[in-house]
């Protein structure tokens with residue numbers, strides 16, 4: 001495939017040539033792409049979120065992350081990449097007029113790239129850019145990174161500014177970095193790891209500091225949750241995961257320990273209760289008046305309230321299937337009859353999951369206050385390890401067939417299953433990196449750290465894995 005064909009399948013818009021000199025004034029020049037839900041102010045550049053709703057949307061301002069990167073003289077922005085519509089999905093196939101020929105996994109061309117940051121991962125694994133920024137609400141940086149055979153890092157919630165990043169579910173949304181090179185991930189994360197007064201969920205400066213000696217240890221306790229077992233995932237994943245653990249055991253200083261997170265198995269229902277609720281509330285703004293493409297009011301002649309019917313025409317026409325499904329589900333969950341039983345229950349279970357995570361790590365969670373300092377630091381683990389996905393990337397042909405299968409369409413749960421291993425860390429806001437389990441493999445393993453231990457996770461991935 002020619003470079004131009006590769007670019008057409010991966011990018012929505014291209015600002016600069018991908019062929020760039022490798023060095024400027026002695027510094028290495030790095031190129032990058034951005035997922036097309038990250039705002040870049042430009043006369044002719046759009047931020048579409050791969051939705052017909054925002055097809056013509058031009059942001060009047062830059063995201064903070066773009067502002068930070070564009071100040072660096074050795075970084076060059078190449079363009080905006082494909083995604084699942086409004087970042088909802090795991091395959092990279094949700095969006096208007098989907099055509100499988102438009103979507104590519106460069107290293108494994110018969111397979112889906114994963115989503116929702118499909119183009120971000122593909123632009124890195126196809127060798128078009130050095131790194132890419134995507135968003136990860138429930139796994140959308142880690143899953144496509146793994147299925148495209150590269151690395152994806154989701155930092156602790158609140159570390160990287162979300163100002164100018166289109167909301168999906170803001171209690172879960174994070175910006176993550178994808179690259180083939182751990183040093184580049186480290187470098188880019190370090191640049192972006194700063195407090196932003198424009199983002200109300202940005203982590204305050206005083207909570208960002210971690211004692212550096214924590215990061216430079218030479219003994220590592222790795223926890224493996226008892227709740228994950230062979231019946232849960234595809235045997236290919238399980239065998240590779242066991243192989244990875246055996247390899248790790250031969251590294252001096254590494255010990256493996258069973259840990260228990262009983263709520264791990266509840267994470268998927270918790271996520272798919274809370275995420276659509278936030279989606280329903282966030283996407284209410286796309287009504288064709290304040291934001292979004294405006295549709296002709298098809299109910300105009302009827303004796304109806306014209307504002308409401310204008311909204312209905314606009315939203316029916318311009319949102320895709322998965323987006324509508326989540327809006328309906330979220331509004332149902334938030335309705336008075338269901339709020340107590342579903343929404344509040346899911347919130348309580350989320351807190352329980354966070355407590356369970358806090359109980360397994362050696363260091364305290366910086367968000368829990370000083371009283372939570374652990375007295376006996378011999379107890380607890382440094383990291384948890386779990387696979388990234390339940391299965392290898394599915395074949396594009398099979399996915400296309402299943403999308404046209406009525407039964408499958410009515411039961412989207414199978415499409416949600418591959419988020420099983422990624423959503424627990426999103427619910428708890430934990431820093432997690434997915435790295436390939438072997439060279440050029442599309443099977444990933446996640447290294448999960450305590451909240452705030454982002455550099456420790458990156459150092460471990462660089463020096464030990």
Ligand code: GLN
Pocket residue numbers: 087088089090115116135136137138139140141168275419
């Ligand atoms: N696959 C998950 C979902 O569809 C994750 C999405 C994301 O992280 N943006 O909700």
